[in-house]
Amino acid sequence: PEDIRVYEFAEALNRPISDIIKVLFDLGMMMTKNDFLGNDEIEILSEEFDVEVTIIDPKDEFTHNEEDIEEDPDATERAPVITIMGHVDHGKTSLLDAIREAKVTDGEAGGITQHIGAYTIEQNGKAITFIDTPGHAAFSHMRQRGTAITDIIVIVVAADDGVKPQTLEVIKLAKESGVPVIVALNKMDKETAQPDMVKGQMAEHGMNPVDWGGDIEFIPVSAKSGMGIDDLLENILITADVLELKANENALAKAVVVESSLEKGRGPVATVIVQNGTLKVGDYVVCGASYGRIKALVNEHGKQIKFLLPSHTAVVAGLNEVPASGEIMMTMSSDKEAKEYALKRHEYDRHKELSHSTKSTLEDMTSMI
Ligand code: GTP
Numbered sequence: 001p002e003d004i005r006v007y008e009f010a011e012a013l014n015r016p017i018s019d020i021i022k023v024l025f026d027l028g029m030m031m032t033k034n035d036f037l038g039n040d041e042i043e044i045l046s047e048e049f050d051v052e053v054t055i056i057d058p059k060d061e062f063t064h065n066e067e068d069i070e071e072d073p074d075a076t077e078r079a080p081v082i083t084i085m086g087h088v089d090h091g092k093t094s095l096l097d098a099i100r101e102a103k104v105t106d107g108e109a110g111g112i113t114q115h116i117g118a119y120t121i122e123q124n125g126k127a128i129t130f131i132d133t134p135g136h137a138a139f140s141h142m143r144q145r146g147t148a149i150t151d152i153i154v155i156v157v158a159a160d161d162g163v164k165p166q167t168l169e170v171i172k173l174a175k176e177s178g179v180p181v182i183v184a185l186n187k188m189d190k191e192t193a194q195p196d197m198v199k200g201q202m203a204e205h206g207m208n209p210v211d212w213g214g215d216i217e218f219i220p221v222s223a224k225s226g227m228g229i230d231d232l233l234e235n236i237l238i239t240a241d242v243l244e245l246k247a248n249e250n251a252l253a254k255a256v257v258v259e260s261s262l263e264k265g266r267g268p269v270a271t272v273i274v275q276n277g278t279l280k281v282g283d284y285v286v287c288g289a290s291y292g293r294i295k296a297l298v299n300e301h302g303k304q305i306k307f308l309l310p311s312h313t314a315v316v317a318g319l320n321e322v323p324a325s326g327e328i329m330m331t332m333s334s335d336k337e338a339k340e341y342a343l344k345r346h347e348y349d350r351h352k353e354l355s356h357s358t359k360s361t362l363e364d365m366t367s368m369i
């Protein structure tokens, strides 16, 4: 159920409303029969009354999951999405810049250094999309979100510095998510680089190098000199090949927000990566609680494009509000449908907030007593 009131819950369970209110009251939640139940309350109540409840988060309502894509007979090969992770200052952004610089084709303006959290390059005629993440400890939520859309994680370790706290965090994340890993041993141009020392440290944490009989590729690179970059890209393509990544270009588009902001003159903009389908200029979309019609798609070279294929990334303009990163963008059949859906999400978010604020005020009250 979604947006269920206390009395509706009682009806569904075939129990008197007072039973429900009493259980809630005993837990410090003062609710009347017309109040909406939050997900937390529903969870508690279903345990109390021993019933099974499926909570449908409107966010998930339209999402086609991986299995659907795998079973889709119209799905074709798609490019891999790579997330670059690692400890602060180990050279993630530099490495991405070096890859981009090496791969910018003649037609495209060189030296675009404008910061962008995601971009697509071509290696031997095959596309690869990269997402940058910050190494700083405070951004662990971004790293977590990164794994949800990523096909391969590249862990960057500075060969002169070795395994550090955020390296360990990324190793843990990779293990938990089961996303395949490639290690980039960066800063190999430095005299103080000790690749074997780093391999040893990584092996201690279950990241066993292939040349030591393990299954993790370690690629020596230098973001500074450009050494090893082709090797890294080739390894990414080989790993991606094994994964047999697929998407259906003709399905309803589903994309993930990587970054978002409010820009002067352009309004809310979001960098998205398409997971399935093709996102087109003119599409009606919903994205969390925001909605709109796609006014423009701008790629990493600052060029306006008409459509965006699976695994590719662009900045989308045309939403009425700034969506949070991690939010799912989906194509809708009409403006009306998009708006209705966004309103539902607004309601849902509001109820969630309300249920939290009610609880905190009650906690405040009890702590005052
Ligand atoms: P955060 O985003 O803050 O986590 O850092 P980062 O991992 O993106 O590191 P960044 O690319 O900003 O590089 C940090 C410093 O290392 C910069 O001063 C770079 O110039 C330097 N650096 C990066 N790669 C190399 C390399 O291959 N060799 C040398 N010598 N220096 C490098």
Ligand code: MG
Binding pocket: 092, 093, 094, 132, 133, 134, 135
């Ligand atoms: Mg960086």
